[in-house]
Amino acid sequence: MDLRSLQYFVAVVKAGSFSKAAEELHVSQPTLSKAIGQLEDELDVSLLERGRRGVSVRLTPAGELTYGHAQAMLDRRRQLLSELAAMRELRMGELSLGLAPLGGAEIFAPMLAKFKRTYPGIAVNMVQSGSQRLEQHILDGSLEMATMLLPLGSEFDWFPLRDDGMAVLLSANNDMAGRPHLFLRELADFPMVMFDNTFVISRMLRDAFREEHVPLNEVAHTTHLDFALALVAAEAGGLILPLGIAHQVAKETMAVVPLKHSHLRWKLVLAWRHGVPLSAAAQAWLHIVKTMEN
Numbered sequence: 001m002d003l004r005s006l007q008y009f010v011a012v013v014k015a016g017s018f019s020k021a022a023e024e025l026h027v028s029q030p031t032l033s034k035a036i037g038q039l040e041d042e043l044d045v046s047l048l049e050r051g052r053r054g055v056s057v058r059l060t061p062a063g064e065l066t067y068g069h070a071q072a073m074l075d076r077r078r079q080l081l082s083e084l085a086a087m088r089e090l091r092m093g094e095l096s097l098g099l100a101p102l103g104g105a106e107i108f109a110p111m112l113a114k115f116k117r118t119y120p121g122i123a124v125n126m127v128q129s130g131s132q133r134l135e136q137h138i139l140d141g142s143l144e145m146a147t148m149l150l151p152l153g154s155e156f157d158w159f160p161l162r163d164d165g166m167a168v169l170l171s172a173n174n175d176m177a178g179r180p181h182l183f184l185r186e187l188a189d190f191p192m193v194m195f196d197n198t199f200v201i202s203r204m205l206r207d208a209f210r211e212e213h214v215p216l217n218e219v220a221h222t223t224h225l226d227f228a229l230a231l232v233a234a235e236a237g238g239l240i241l242p243l244g245i246a247h248q249v250a251k252e253t254m255a256v257v258p259l260k261h262s263h264l265r266w267k268l269v270l271a272w273r274h275g276v277p278l279s280a281a282a283q284a285w286l287h288i289v290k291t292m293e294n
Contacts, residue, residue: 003077005039006070008032009047013067016056088280092121095281098134098146099126101225102201103245103268107147107161115288122281130198130223138273144282149200150267158269159290166259166266167246169232169239177255184214184261191219191237193228201266205240208264225249242266 008025012032015021022029040047047063059067095115099105105128112124127134127143134146139155152158168187170177176186187209195202209216219237222228232239233253241249245266246256270289272278278286 001042002039003073005035006073008035009039010067010070010074012036012048012057013059013063018057090119090122090280090284093279093281094123094125095279095285096125096143097127097285098137098143099128100131100134100147100149100268101128101199101223103162103242104128104147106245106248107268111288111292114292115285118288119281119284130196131200133198138271144279145270145272145285147268148271149204150269152269152271155274156271157274158271159286160267160269161289161293162242162244162266162268164242164244164266166240166261166264167243168257168259169229169241169246169250170255170257171232171235172253172255173235174238174255176257179257181258181260184209184212184259187238188214189217191217193220193222193231193237193239194218195228196221196223198223204264208261
């Protein structure tokens with residue numbers, strides 16, 4: 001149904017005549033009559049009782065019903081256009097973000113604070129999960145952007161955030177705690193605390209151990225960094241983390257030993273679905289991220 005025809009119809013009813021409505025709308029009276037005639041043909045009803053020239057038009061019963069719905073539809077159109085304008089101007093809207101448990105909060109906390117100060121009307125919904133689940137959330141549209149680890153497939157676009165080496169977090173009482181660095185082969189059969197399979201870093205580590213034919217002794221699996229740190233503190237095993245994060249979270253009773261490896265690196269990016277236009281809120285968020293990262 002053509003909204004313009006509904007607009008013309010409502011205008012005629014409010015003005016009380018075709019001539020007055022045509023004058024207010026800046027269209028010719030034949031144009032107005034034709035549009036309403038087409039609307040009546042489409043609905044297969046008569047909407048107006050057309051009297052003598054100069055006499056006000058009157059609504060038929062079908063016209064009364066149509067008039068109420070037409071006003072509601074035009075009001076919804078105005079509301080839609082108003083809300084779209086507000087979204088474009090970032091006075092309202094929503095931003096759905098996914099954060100990886102490792103590093104996401106530390107990196108994004110100051111960025112989120114600036115975003116909320118700049119755009120207080122934008123609601124930010126955050127989901128924290130492993131990178132593999134975040135990838136699925138981006139692809140199914142439940143999240144617009146998320147932190148992920150490279151490599152990513154061609155279905156994603158991304159902006160780089162961190163490129164860091166890895167380190168082994170150990171109890172300070174461990175014999176290896178004082179070493180300047182460690183190689184993977186020196187961790188053969190050493191008890192390791194691992195994150196569960198939703199964490200891309202777990203897959204990366206398993207692949208690295210397998211490539212170097214080093215046996216990996218996984219003594220525990222968790223989705224929570226705090227629990228992993230508690231296990232290290234209790235001398236249950238070691239934990240491999242990005243070097244920067246390891247230094248951030250290490251307790252006084254722990255040691256951070258850099259891991260020497262040719263290509264095992266933590267490459268964190270902010271990613272979104274390739275080929276899908278970003279909302280105004282997401283574009284504003286990406287601008288803040290780029291500005292604060294440079």
